[in-house]
Amino acid sequence: MTNALANAICERCKASFTPTEKIVNCNGELYHEQCFVCAQCFQQFLEGLFYEFEDRKYCEHDFQMLFAPCCHQCGEFIIGRVIKAMNSSWHPDCFCCDLCQAVLADVGFVKNAGRHLCRPCHNREKAHSLGKYICQKCQAIVDDIPLIFKNDPYHPDHFSCSNCGKELTAEARELRGELYCLPCHDKLGVPICGACRRPVEGRVVNAMGKQWHVEHFVCAKCERPFLGHRHYERKGLAYCETHYNQLFGEVCYHCNRVIEGDVVSALNKAWCVKCFGCSTCNAKLTLKNRFVEMDLKPVCKHCYERVPDELKRPNHACGKRTPGRQV
Secondary structure, three states: OOHHHHOOEOOOOOOEOOOOOOEEEEOOEEEEOOOOEOOOOOOEOHHHOOEEEOOEEEOHHHHHHHOOOEOOOOOOEOOOOOEEEOOEEEOOOOOEOOOOOOEOOOOOOEEEOOEEEOHHHHHHHHHHHHOOEEOOOOOOEEOOOOEEEOOEEEOHHHOEOOOOOOEOOOOOEEEOOEEEOHHHHHHOOOOEEOOOOOEOOOOEEEEOOEEEEHHHOEOOOOOOEOOOOOOEEEOOEEEOHHHHHHHOOOEOOOOOOEOOOOEEEEOOEEEEOOOOEOOOOOOEOOOOOOEEEEOOEEEEHHHHHOOOHHHOOOOOEOOEEEOOOOO
């Protein structure tokens, strides 16, 4: 034993050391080997590992039992960094957003209806409750009308016109993956769809005084695209033949199609002008012709004269024309 240790005493038992015994030096404090033990269970520390609290040293087990908090998420003792939040303790990796599971230890969180959420999730929840959009660039709520770019909402001022560099508004237009202010877009001469108000870059449908994406020009009733099939217009809306017929149309007794133009009303039936004819010889009947009703069908005068007298009827029916619906 050196002269420096001759007068040293053990920090625990306050006794001196013998020249031959092993001395434990812990950060300048000296202990007998048998005195360097846990303050709770009095067992020596495994591999010299100990935890210190209020100048007392504890083995890992007793320190956890006495002082270490339990993680609210996993239930395990927390050794090292502790996250204190929502009146609980957490491991840093266990404190996550309740919706997206992003780790919140270093980015902060927002309380939302008893949940701990990352700011993007909080903004989305708030926007949903207010019926508003979330900007896909800054993840903040869009208070005014959003700019829709590639089907996602944004704050308009995050973008500028690809042609003139002017800051955009919600009225900006997308064309071939680029955004333009209205004046610059109009100069490009690209048609705007009458349904979605977006540019039509491919095939264009010209109908009802407007231009449309093929998939957006649909029947107002069944919402199926016409895809080149005929449509019927009424009060600014387009209908397929089936639903126009069901809702508004008169069907020709002869061809069973919606009547276009004038309607011939005869024998309590409706006819196309071109379909109204003699049921026997198919000769076309005009409004000036006289015809006879036989079996609820029109018969021209010539065919009627060849009918045997016993089958003839004394009453004659005269056809008339009524205004048709223009389609």
